[in-house]
Amino acid sequence: MKLWKKLSVICVAALLVSTAISGTTVIYHSAVYNQEKTVENYEQQLRAAAYAVGRELEYEPLAGFGEATANAYYNYILKKFDTSMFILIKDGKVVCNLTPFLLTDPDSERWNTFESVIQKKGRQYVLAACRNVPVSGAGGYKLVLVRDISLLYEDMRRQAFFYVLVYLAMALAAVMLIFVMTKKTLAPLQELQHAAQDISGGMLSRRAAVTVRNEIGEVADAFNGMAGRIESQVEALSSESERRRQMLGSLTHEMKTPMTSIMGYADSLLHVNLSEEQKERALQYIYDECGRLGRVNSKLMSLMGMYDNDSICLEETSVEEVFKAVAALESTILNRKKMQLILSCQMGRRLLDRDLMISLLVNLIDNAVRACKEGDSIFLSARGDVIAVRDNGIGIPAQEIPRVTEAFYMVDKARSAKAGGNGLGLAICSRIAKLHGAQLRIESRIGEGTEVSVIFEKQRAV
């Protein structure tokens, strides 16, 4: 059963039962009260009549009269009270009866208790009450009041009927009102449900259009917040996987080119009639391309390694020592290209992973070497919170700078490949910098040179 129906039914049931009980109680009590009042009223009349009759009968005015005369006198007295509801009993015998009823046992014990009794005769309700008539001297008179009070009950029944009628009409109206209002109040829940269904169906940008300011509105707000979070996370995930897919695509391409050469030259050596000189060149190419594959492989391995376990061993390291190690590693290539590495270290000790930092700087210097021509100088400096590698080489076009840290991205593919690059260097550098909580800033002007800075967070006192 739907919630709105359930709520409506519960409300309606509670309302109907409570109003029915309260209404019935009120009606019942007013009926009882009416009846008591009526009885009391008649009792007062009876008492007054009994007193008056007593006064009339004082001094036995009837002594010595015949029965007929006495009866006429009784008649006369009772009629004086202008009622047709009294019966006069003397010594257990009815002496005068003006009522339409017949008193069956005037001698009954019942008339000694003076209790008012309501008797039901057929469809009639009859009130019967009795009093002694206080007569000084002569005793044995009793006045009985008999009165048909059906009208009272008729009234009560009519009232009850009217109440039921009003009750039913009101109940009908209330039921309709409750159903409509409940449905309207709970309508935002349906919107919420539809939104949830749409979102699970893949419409991640769907939000619940609920504007009411109540608990449902709060749930909807929370729901929308959750949906937003999920959407952004899914986006982040898919862009991440897209990045990985692109990297894998570049990787296969990067592997395929040397593989094509290796396979092609091997195929040629096996099947084609080449001159000795050509054979030698083919072998040389196979050797070179294998080296290229090996370099891609090892760089990729280190990149993967850094991605998979963010393990980094930060130790307090002397930056100057790192610089010396880098200079030693680069000396061969620098000598071959007749380039100079100019060191300037104004940084003391810092929390670094020595090996990773050396690898970062070696990568940056390798890039600089590729960008420069023979005889140029490369500057490696450390000052404040920044370690920088600067060269006066060919520079990077401005629009390419944001992409150069992507794995396998090369500004000039043909040139870099010839110079031994594979598009992984800056990707690795950026990763290492990130592991150190540092940023990589690349500034470059075409033809003037490039400066790559590793900007550390402000040094906390070590």
Place this chain on the structure above:
Amino acid sequence: MKILVIEDDTAISELICMNLGAAGYETLPVYDGILAQEILEKEDCSDIALALVDVMLPGKDGFALMEDLQREQIPVIYLTAKDDVISKVHGLKAGAEDYIVKPFEVLELLVRMEKVLQRTGRGRERITIRDVVIDLKQHSVSKNGIKVNLKPMEYELLVTLAKSRNVAFSREELIKRLWGTDYVGETRTVDVHIGQLRKKLDFHEVIRTISKTGYRLES
């Protein structure tokens, strides 16, 4: 008749040129897209019979060069590591004659080039090997000007070897090409035909047996 080789990787470019040279083609290597465009715009390209074009080129990519190549009426074979269907369709739709995915075999490259050259009417009309001339139009072979009688299969075998000269064919490869894939005979059949060719043309030194592989026509 030259083959334009537009490929940025020097190793691959030289690989192609080396093999095409061995098979008797003259090659013109170009290493980037912009240079290729300049050559196509400025120089006389009437002697270029075919272009082998790498898709991913610095400067201007292979697809973008299509227009220039078509203007010069040079048939194009794309040569690329991109082996997804969409770029293949894109290349062929743009008007390429064929599409070769790296890494490729030398023989495959030569055979496909030959097919494209024939289809575009640029096939060779005659092949000369030492003193033997094969007239591909007349389907005749002559040695020192004297006609040599070859059986049809012997002729086909000679043409196949001569078109990709200096490249070795395996016996299975030859059977597949000449007798069809449903041939159920022995590979010895090839040896018999080779023997006949050697005898009739005095090609004992020209058609070499390559151990573990098959045969190669050298010149």
